[in-house]
Amino acid sequence: MAQDTNENLHLAIVDENDTYMGTVSLKHITKTSAEFGITVRKCAMGKGFSKFAMQHIIETGFKQLGLQKIYWCVAPENQRAVKFYDKNKYSRGLAPVGAQNFYTSEEITHYIWYAVTH
Numbered sequence: 001m002a003q004d005t006n007e008n009l010h011l012a013i014v015d016e017n018d019t020y021m022g023t024v025s026l027k028h029i030t031k032t033s034a035e036f037g038i039t040v041r042k043c044a045m046g047k048g049f050s051k052f053a054m055q056h057i058i059e060t061g062f063k064q065l066g067l068q069k070i071y072w073c074v075a076p077e078n079q080r081a082v083k084f085y086d087k088n089k090y091s092r093g094l095a096p097v098g099a100q101n102f103y104t105s106e107e108i109t110h111y112i113w114y115a116v117t118h
Contacts, residue, residue, distance in 0.1 A: 009060070013040065013053045024053040026061050026070065028102060034061055035102075036072040049082065062118040069118070071096045073103075073111035082112060090114045 007029050013022040024039035040050050061067040066101065073095070074081045086092075093115050095108045103111070 008091075009034075009057075009065075011053070011057060011060075013044070013049050015044075015099065017050070021049045022053070024057045025056060026065070026067075029065065029067075029104060033069040033096065034065070034067055036061075036070050045080075049066065051088065054088075058116055069096070071113060071115040073107075073113045075110065076112055085114050090116060105111055 007027070009026045009029065011024050012020055013024055015021055018088060020041070021044035022038065025037040026034040027037055028035045036054070038054060040053075044050075058070055061070050071093075074085065076082065091114060093113050094100050095103070095111070096115070099108050
């Protein structure tokens, strides 16, 4: 089931038995950009759910919502996520314009920022 608002899109990640494995989201959606987010259950880690869900939501953002940029951040302490994003060749960059609306200046400088563009 999806929750869809003007500013957010949340999709459930499920396995072949329709068991909930996590949630993938686009948040703070504007005409041209959105912030990606994902939460996956521990039992789903390392089984391809994150990669599939991420590819799907990015494709949805570009093709269905007409976005030009999808960005996200991760704490450097979250080495599992950092390795995943780097392994899958997502580009590191600077915090997007407007990040100060959702993050403190300390968070902006602490987090590692990623983005994909269309």
